[in-house]
Amino acid sequence: MDSLVFENVRHRPLRTIISLSGVAIGVVLTVLTVGLAHGMLRNTAERQANVSAEIMFYAAGDFSPATGQALGLDTLYKTAILEGTSRVQPIAGVAEVSPVAQYLQTSVSGVGFEIVEGVDFASYSNVTDLKIVDGRFAVGDEAVVDRRYARDKKDINGQPIAIGSKILLFGRPVPVVGIYEPEIGARLKLPLDTLQRLVVNGAEKCSLLLIKVKNPAEQDQVAAALRATYPSNRIVMSRDLPSIVSGSIGSLEVFLKVVVRLAAVVSTLVILLAMYTTIIERTREIGVLKSLGASKTFIVVTIVKEALLIAVLGILVGAAVSVLGKFGVEAATSLHVDVELKWLAIAAVIGLVSSVAGALYPAIRAAYQDPVKALSYE
Amino acid sequence: MSTILQTIDLRMTYHVGKMDVHALRGLSLEVERGEFLAIMGPSGCGKSTLLHLCGGLLTPTEGKVLVDGEEITASSDARRTDVRRRKIGFVFQKFNLFPTLTAEGNLKLAERIFGKGSGNGERRREVLSLLKLESKMRHKPLELSGGEQQRVAIARALVNEPALILADEPTGNLDSENSEIVLSMLRDLNKKTNQTIVMITHNPEAAQYADRIIHMRDGHVVSEERPVAPPVPEGTELEGVHS
Structure with missing residues (x-):
């Protein structure tokens, strides 16, 4: 040319x-x-959309929907909210409370970071749309992952993740026993007590409580009661998440x-x-x-x-x-x-x-x- | 015959530090259309300055330059550039071809600058064939001998049919054989196409190819002569050109 x-x-x-x-x-x-x-x-917004709980209850301090928080909230708040204690009344209108522990660790692949969630599967299924589509819920030192995690990640032998595969968590091989849908919160979930044992020596701690109300029309009253009873805690409405993300x-x-x-x-x-x-x-x-x-x-x-x-x-x-x-x-x-x-x-x-x-x-x-x-x- | 180039009392002074160097001291000169003029003189006598002034590359301190009736000295830079584009073709001692372009590409570039868009392929082939370069059209400068490169440079100067060719030591970088070929071709162009050529040279033998030689010293023309043209070396005549 x-x-x-x-x-x-x-x-x-x-x-x-x-x-x-x-x-x-x-x-x-x-x-x-x-x-x-x-x-x-x-992705954060999409995953949050699959949470049906109307209220999130945090310890005092900064809130970050992208990274979650360390385990700073006592899980005894669940009992207090549902049943009350000698010092506080139960909060009326609450249907279910599910504690969630979030922990940031080096990614299983060794590149970058990922959040591992500890959940109480019984209550978590009631406050989210989570369904196990393959295998079963995790118990003890077992994990469940979402469909995408199973598709994209490799197990400790470099093979695609399937039921029975082992992944490295906290420096030890942990079997994957279930695959869940849809994507909610962290892609990798352990039983709550397992994460508490591994991170805070078994202390009854979590990062937040997901609170589902009996009647969604009364969620503001429930939130108001929570704020009145627990003024130092942070109460976030799920419906406000889009504006928080914005x-x-x-x-x-x-x-x-x-x-x-x-x-x-x-x-x-x-x-x-x-x-x-x-x-x-x-x-x-x-x-x-x-x-x-x-x-x-x-x-x-x-x-x-x-x-x-x-x-x-x-x-x-x-x-x-x-x-x-x-x-x-x-x-x-x-x-x-x-x-x-x-x-x-x-x-x-x-x-x-x-x-x-x-x-x-x-x-x-x-x-x-x-x-x-x-x-x-x- | 009409005058194609005229300089009137041309003076050029360079300021070097606190010194004034007078390169031209009131030089007047007329070149007729179709003339082949050689300018000789020792280094520093003002030959190149004169050529640059005639080509509108410099502005004189005093005096006038008229190219084909147009005065370029009082004009703006844009106007002088326009005259240079339409009426003048330069040939340099160091050829100054664009090394990344083929022989034909160098001609195309000159045509584009002239404003001919993608140019006239027939005209390019005609000019290259005139200078016996048909087989070298697709060659880049580094694939050509010095003589061939200078012939491409001449073809580039000719492609837009300028009224005047200004050649600055065109054989200064060539051996004697190639010098003879290039000079013979310039003379043939001059004789057969009536192309006006003003050539600077240090070489008295090269100057013999011109119709007229002027000698310069200290910014003046000191003498003028009309040489007898040397014989054309065999095989260097331009082909397909009729006077």
């Missing part, structure tokens, strides 16, 4: 690879970071904007440096273009076209790496990455705009070079 733009890109492979890598990094940074954030939030998104968007801007700066700087170096290397060629009668506009357009071609290649590479990265991350960890077309398009526009911005200064500098000095450049 006898085009100065194509030939310059083709004949300077190292420069081209470095420049397009800069653009590709920008695209990957944008698409994967946004995809990871949105994927995790979407609140998380609000602050997340600020972080994502920073990442996107960082990606734009990286792309701009890489293209600027690459094109600036190229222009210095090709000073004599600029002089020749001028001697042939090339206008300033022609020179600027030629250099910007070269940067745009590099950007297009970088965007294609970045998009391919992002898609591969999504599958890689999801295969190796329990994280979710949503590669969204909208964000691919935004990353592409950022790559193109950054490239033009990065190429503009070297291009204008080239266009204004003294042709005689440029022709004598060695």
